[in-house]
Amino acid sequence: MKNLRLKSARAALDMSQQQLADAVGVSRQTINAIEKGDYNPTIKLCLAICKALNKTLDELFWE
């Protein structure tokens, strides 16, 4: 299922998928796939995304 909280948090900081990808060191397609819900990232990547967006794991990835 889609991760709209991630998409929303990124938009709130006016970051593109490419900018977030660069900030956490992955490809743009990986960010796109996570937002789309295509596959589950590793906890390490989730933590990097949280720090880049100033959010916690529970805020972005708890269901």
Place this chain on the structure above:
Amino acid sequence: MKNLRLKSARAALDMSQQQLADAVGVSRQTINAIEKGDYNPTIKLCLAICKALNKTLDELFWE
């Protein structure tokens, strides 16, 4: 680095690594490796572990 919070939460419920592994559908070695800190699990597995141990992502995996 070791995940002592996970180890502690499991011990608090008196569960063995095997029991937790069965509860979340992975091998015992995977649980052992996560507690040992050998590699990073997927967010899906982290969520399953949290639910099995009645903890949140932030409680077990936030650094």
Place this chain on the structure above:
DNA sequence: ACTAAAAGTAAAATATACTTGACAAAATAA
């Protein structure tokens, strides 16, 4: 001490997260 269960560890195989490159669709701005 003896026994059994639990935990630690390792190598080889498999499943899947992630990359790279590329192209089209949609959005934003001139």
Place this chain on the structure above:
DNA sequence: TTATTTTGTCAAGTATATTTTACTTTTAGT
């Protein structure tokens, strides 16, 4: 409209999470 950026999506490859089998070491019980 036209140009530019952003997003969506796909296929093939690479990196790594996870499994299986197996063995040793601790821990807990009797």
